[in-house]
Amino acid sequence: MRYKFAPIMKRMAVKNISIFVTEKGLKEAKDELEYSKKVKRAEVTARIQQAREFGDVTENSEYDAAMDEQALMENRIVELEKILKSAKVISVSSTKSDFVIIGSTVAVEMDGEIDEFTIVGRVEADPSKKRISNESPLGQALLGAKTGESVEVTTPIVRYRCKVLEIK
Amino acid sequence: MDSNKKPILEFKPKLPALTPKEKKVLNLLVQAAKLIVPIYLQQENRKFPGSNFYPHDITKEEIERAATNNPEILSPYTVVERKSGKLVAIPYHIKYAKLLKPVAQKILEAAKITQNKEFAKRLDFQARALLQGNYDEAAIYWMSMKPYLFNFLIGPVERYEDRLFFIKTSYQSWVGVMDRKDTARFNKYKPVILGSRRKVMMPSEKVDYYDKVQGRIDNAVIYTGRLARTLPIGINLPNDPNLMEKYGSEISVFNQMNQIRVRDEILPIFNKIFSPEFKKTFSNTDLEKGNLYVVILHELAHTYLRYRNSERNLKDLFPIIDELSASVMGIKVCGSLLLKDIMTTKQLESLMLAFMSRCFYLVLEDSKNLSRIHYIIGGSIFLNFLLESGALKESGGLSWPNFTKMFMSLDELASILERMLYQGTREDAEAFINKYGNIEELQRFSR
Secondary structure (H helix, E strand, C coil): CHHHHHHHHHHHHHHCCCEEEEHHHHHHHHHHHHHHHHHHHHHHHHHHHHHHHCCCHHHEHHHHHHHHHHHHHHHHHHHHHHHHHHEEEECCCCCCCCECCCCCEEEEEECCEEEEEEEECHHHCEHHHCEEECCCHHHHHHCCCECCCEEEEECCCCEEEEEEEEEC | CCCCCCCEEECCCCECCCCHHHHHHHHHHHHHHHHCHHHHHHHCCCCCCCCCCCCCCCCHHHHHHHHHHCHHHHCCCEEEEEECCEEEEEEHHHHCHHHHHHHHHHHHHHHHHCCCHHHHHHHHHHHHHHHHCCHHHHHHHHHHCCCCCEEEEEEECCCCCCCCCCCCCCEEEEEEEECHHHHHHHHHHHHHHHHCCCCCCCHHHECCCHHHEEEEEEEEEEEEEHHHHHCCCEEEECCCHHHHHHHCEEEEEEHHHHHHHHHHHHHHHHHHHECHHHHCCCCHHHHHHHHHHHHHHHHHHHHHCCECCHHHHHHHHHHHHHHHHHHHHHHHCHHHHHHCCCCCHHHHHHHHHHHHHHHHHHHHHCCCCHHHHHHHHHHHHHHHHHHHHCCEEEECCEEEECHHHHHHHHHHHHHHHHHHHHHCCHHHHHHHHHHHCCCHHHHHHHC
């Protein structure tokens, strides 16, 4: 996650960009912030203390891991606070759209393979749950595309044609 | 590693706090790992393509003829000897019985001490495999158990030392301790990476075990035997596709070995090959992370590429095609990761550079290392393919990569190699290697 938010924060700082988020995503972000501040902070502090008790911290990988976790968690708290300040809540329609919008689950064919994922705001993106950011090259290329339409997805290195098979 | 050196490499990793019993178990496994070195040294012989697995004066044809009547001649776990003018196959556990006994004793001692019941059982299986030759049983149990803090393998595993047939296994060992944080991260992204490639070129030939792949990042404590010669960063076992299909596989990646390889091999050649302006745009950390991704993706890509009959069809050339194919396919799947914002352009460039630098190292600095010959030939195929496509340009002896062309080239090379794995013959592989595997022409880059 630490890799994921740094570029967003930079872009936000420069362009004052809003971050799209669903009501569900907004609630998740708020819950995570609250949990991090009220529970996780205390847990990590306790882990650091426990690791110190194992002895020489220079030879103790658990101490290093706990310190790393503390740094990551504090960065994440700062990021969540900034994200929540810039969040723009979007409503996800329960009716099926004719074209791809944030919240659409799409089946696509790309590089000879069929893939399916949901396009979400950046904050909610989670590849392990098949949620792709609207700001990703693929998300950007697909927004507004209709079923049967082919779009070109390009980055400085990779170029693919992507065909929308179904919008769910 | 110099082949005159003893094949033992010990690491001093930072480990989590261990209980006294865990410390004892770890120590016993390290001792057992060291004890297999004399067996490996009996197998190793750089002068003969069949090492010491077969009589030195024998021909391939003679072995193949003998194997039609006695399949054990071409078993991965036998030594072939001439007795009274006839070829006989002696199982490893009999041939090396005296040397194996103390190894098994150490492992059994560790089994009695560990407080993890599953691990105790695994230790027991492995000790019995060494003494009785039932290696599959040990591998099956290993694949079925939950990941545990310690991981190890002590026994005959890799086949690269048999350059005649790619069948006989060499003794090797590693002992590792799990890095829980990195392992959790690896396993979070594993399904994303495996899920980004579903196309199967010939489904009837494909060994499908996507859901049974376990992955872990370990801190290595020791490498011995064959592993201490080749110094791999990632290991994906078992090797038998039938076992993989039924029971899955386990990928182990070793953090410190990556740091060593980047320090000793990749950075020096990167600094030598590329122009100063270009070098400035990539840090050492970029290359270290890039190389780690290359290894992880390489091991995961093996999962996409396991076709039932590849080994039988490509014979001794199988490992060259298989290993290169996994590296190239691993990088190719990054295309999909990049488009979904799971990977950045810089990360993709870094891993392509790390792999390219590794290929240059193998071809220019390590070309006489027979332990790595399959990777050296694979590296030269990759570089020659890039040069032919124009992805790599020379300017005053230095090269400047065009990443877009390189990715297109990789895409094409991945398709050629995968096709060879599912339907190619040894002759196809040989023709391809003859066309692109020329090391000599690449020597100009060392100037």
